[in-house]
Amino acid sequence: MSMTSEGGHGAVPTGPEVPVEVAPEKLPAATRRDWPLYEVFVRGKRGLNHVHVGSLHAPDDEMAVHAARDLYTRRNEGVSIWVVQAADITASSPDEKDPMFAPSGDKVYRHPTFYEIPENVPHI
Amino acid sequence: MSAPPLERPADDTALQAHFDATVAAEHRIEPRDWMPEGYRKTLIRQIAQHAHSEIIGMQPEGDWLLAAPSLRRKAILLAKVQDEAGHGLYLYSAAETLGADRADLTDKLIEGRQKYSSIFNYPTLTYADVGVIGWLVDGAAICNQVPLCRSSYGPYARAMIRVCKEESFHQRQGYELLMTMMRGTDAQRAMVQDAVDRWWWPSLMMFGPPDTDSPNSAQSMAWGIKRHSNDELRQRFVDMTVPQAEFLGVTLPDPELSLDPETGRYRFGAIDWDELKRVISGGGPCNVERITRRRAARDDNAWVTEAATAYAAKRTGERASPQAGGTSRLRGTATEERNESGVEPSSPEKHS
Numbered sequence A: 001m002s003m004t005s006e007g008g009h010g011a012v013p014t015g016p017e018v019p020v021e022v023a024p025e026k027l028p029a030a031t032r033r034d035w036p037l038y039e040v041f042v043r044g045k046r047g048l049n050h051v052h053v054g055s056l057h058a059p060d061d062e063m064a065v066h067a068a069r070d071l072y073t074r075r076n077e078g079v080s081i082w083v084v085q086a087a088d089i090t091a092s093s094p095d096e097k098d099p100m101f102a103p104s105g106d107k108v109y110r111h112p113t114f115y116e117i118p119e120n121v122p123h124i
Numbered sequence B: 001m002s003a004p005p006l007e008r009p010a011d012d013t014a015l016q017a018h019f020d021a022t023v024a025a026e027h028r029i030e031p032r033d034w035m036p037e038g039y040r041k042t043l044i045r046q047i048a049q050h051a052h053s054e055i056i057g058m059q060p061e062g063d064w065l066l067a068a069p070s071l072r073r074k075a076i077l078l079a080k081v082q083d084e085a086g087h088g089l090y091l092y093s094a095a096e097t098l099g100a101d102r103a104d105l106t107d108k109l110i111e112g113r114q115k116y117s118s119i120f121n122y123p124t125l126t127y128a129d130v131g132v133i134g135w136l137v138d139g140a141a142i143c144n145q146v147p148l149c150r151s152s153y154g155p156y157a158r159a160m161i162r163v164c165k166e167e168s169f170h171q172r173q174g175y176e177l178l179m180t181m182m183r184g185t186d187a188q189r190a191m192v193q194d195a196v197d198r199w200w201w202p203s204l205m206m207f208g209p210p211d212t213d214s215p216n217s218a219q220s221m222a223w224g225i226k227r228h229s230n231d232e233l234r235q236r237f238v239d240m241t242v243p244q245a246e247f248l249g250v251t252l253p254d255p256e257l258s259l260d261p262e263t264g265r266y267r268f269g270a271i272d273w274d275e276l277k278r279v280i281s282g283g284g285p286c287n288v289e290r291i292t293r294r295r296a297a298r299d300d301n302a303w304v305t306e307a308a309t310a311y312a313a314k315r316t317g318e319r320a321s322p323q324a325g326g327t328s329r330l331r332g333t334a335t336e337e338r339n340e341s342g343v344e345p346s347s348p349e350k351h352s
Helices: A061-072 A099-104 B013-024 B037-056 B058-062 B071-096 B102-110 B128-145 B154-182 B186-205 B217-222 B230-248 B273-283 B287-300 B302-320
Strands: A002-004 A012-014 A037-043 A050-057 A080-085 B258-260 B265-267
Touching (some): A037 A061, A050 A061, A050 B071, B037 B058, B037 B071, B037 B102, B037 B154, B037 B217, B037 B287, B058 B071, B058 B128, B058 B287, B071 B154, B102 B287, B128 B154, B154 B230, B186 B230, B186 B273, B230 B265, B287 B302
Antiparallel strands (some): A037 A050, A037 A080, B258 B265
């Protein structure tokens, strides 16, 4: 299985075994797409996680960081940037019916609201 | 990872039903979801056209960068033109999620096989045009783009949210520029009025042909790609803009413009649709100039791309050697340095 860019929205697995919407022969030749696609993550401020903000093409990691600064943090949107080649990301299928997420579907007891506690019990 | 379903149903009925239900529930379609081929093609066409407009749109205002009247105005204009480049890149990214290739889209633009907004085929004759573009052209763009933040296609909607946040600066800097000029000399006020006279009608044309002549609109609205009809958005723009013009003290060049007391909306005169057709099909004042310049940017700057690629290859080679070090990495990304023979280099600088 190989990975394909999602252009700023998370890399996804592709390959002959994964159903895709565009048949490979319909895809434009990628011969000139010499620069790999990078996914960009920005930490908005201290205390927050890095969050995926988009993607860009760059010749190498260092240029990707510089380009990410220019493209995604023109207005103080971040204090830290991660870039990673889209091809290096392994992803689950994004389909909401994905059986991968089925195990969590029937475990309501993992949520605090599952338990009924009388209202006059304080601080719980 | 667990393998996704491998077999595609013999017919697409179930997939279509799932797609329709997702759109109807106002959930977003994401890149790997099944989607009708027409939906994909329409999105690529629309997003590419939008991206091209942002990139070509740098030219009319870029012409004034070296002639801005003060350092403050130059810094503002630089920031705005840089934003337009950024908007183009967000949108090309979104188009790429649909299987389009960025370089291929640029080629199609240059070869005239894909369009960009008709508005950028008009020249910026005076500095007041910079202000009027911010006020009217970016104002019209905001009208068009805010509803697209709810587009059914996730990557497009996310790109539009980012674009809209920045577009507000564009409109306000333009209006402020015009207010400043209107407080100036008679010659400056005349300059603003002249710019308004030239840009008003083309701005109304930005919303596209009338609903009666917009064959793809119904389908795009059913798909949730488009949220409001061309005429509806145009009317909304006029209603928003007339009071702004009054405050500014300029006259919009339409003798038929009047408030309809019953609806509270403004009636306006007939738009010259022949002009829109002419400009879209290449007959505007600046079509040739815009494309010639875009082609030159691609061809004349190719050496920069090549140099950066060569430098990256050289650096990758240096990093692969065990003596190299110093770059700040969370983890060694060995995969990118895997060479042709499949041999991984020794694990590079882990610094945690």
